[in-house]
Amino acid sequence: MKVLVTGGAGFIGSHIVDQLIARGDQVVIVDNLSSGKESQVNPDAVFYNVDITSPDLHAVMEQERPEVVIHQAAQIHVNTSVDNPSLDANINILGSINLLEGCRKAGVKKVVYASSAAVYGTPAYLPVDERHPIGPLSGYGVSKYTVEHYLSVYHHLYGLNYTVLRYANVYGLRQDPRGEGGVISIFIDKVLGREPLTIFGDGEQTRDYIYVEDIARANLSAIERGDGEVLNVGTGVSTSLNEVVRLFDEIAGVKHEVNYGPDRAGDIKHSYFNNEKVRRVLDWEPRVSLREGLAKTYAYYQAEYRKMGKEQ
Structure with a gap:
């Protein structure tokens, strides 16, 4: 299977790439190296230094035509989303829309999306399950949750499958x-x-602290399972x-x-x-x-x- 990983040179994305390659998948990495590192790019993956907000992303996807996209690339800092909400929204929302358009045009079958516990805000009860009310306290939480809705829209309009993984503290x-x-x-x-x-x-x-290799395994499992589901990924x-x-x-x-x-x-x-x-x-x-x-x-x-x- 050919899998494209956005943010595949980053902290979590590089572990996902390593596990995909270890099981025999073809892997394409898209990363602008703003926080990812070239030293973390698996040598057996195809690497493109491309920003997810760039029109060049569509050319990459048309050329590579992956079956699955695992979307890890993001502006991840809560403080940045408060200080510069436009930057956060441009990367996390508009960048994700740009990616989804690329998926639609390239015939991608499924997207596995990295969301966050930040969508919940202050817990109304514990432990937090997927039915918990949504109440983000930062632009970061808002942007992560907004993309969940776009995934649902692209599924209904174009048949693009997806699984949302809301991460605990990785x-x-x-x-x-x-x-x-x-x-x-x-x-x-x-x-x-x-x-x-x-x-x-x-x-x-x-x-809830969860080790990065466990998070990576959840992403790989979501390729074949969990279509249309929103899932909390943590230790409990x-x-x-x-x-x-x-x-x-x-x-x-x-x-x-x-x-x-x-x-x-x-x-x-x-x-x-x-x-x-x-x-x-x-x-x-x-x-x-x-x-x-x-x-x-x-x-x-x-x-x-x-x-x-x-x-x-």
Whole structure:
């Protein structure tokens, strides 16, 4: 099968590409390398340095004619969507529409779309299931949810199949620890730099942390399953920041200094998924525990920092 992965040089997309190639698929990557890295491009994939908002995307799709598109490319930062909502909408909404038009013209059979827990906003109840009310608190959440509607429209108008995967908090290898990434990648950067960790609030706020390779496997499962479904992809486990710090202490064999600051306005206190539907529909389950995933991630970045000549 030929699969096109947008954002295939990025954190999550590169893992999806690796798993596709490992199972024998032909893979085409479209990535403008704004956050993805050329070093993360699998050498067995065909790579195009093209922006999803560009008309050039259609020429790529007409030439390659993939059967399936896995859409990972996005503006992913909540703060950016607040500070520059036009940029967020241009990439996440208009870029996705441009991609869907390319799918229509190139005869693509299915799109697997990366959405987000951000569409839900502050949970009205826990765990959050797919029937939970939608109430995004940022332009990012709005843009992710808007594309879900466009997928439904393109299905009804043109017969384009789709599966929406709403991600919990993804972490793991290749996530940029020095950017505006997830809390775990930021913590790792501080831990390896022997700097104090900063937690806003009391540290008892909880999230659903899922390892990137489990997310990638869900995307592969969705190629053959889950047509027309919206699925929460998470572990279904609630973990506090204080517990994350405790695990880092255990893995690194060091007691880390933690500075607690005031709560940040707008931060959600508790959030985690009900993942019963994705388990059933995709015949999928998370395999990597948080402790195992943190240990793998810590070892990966420890090796990377040593390559850069940084002392640990």
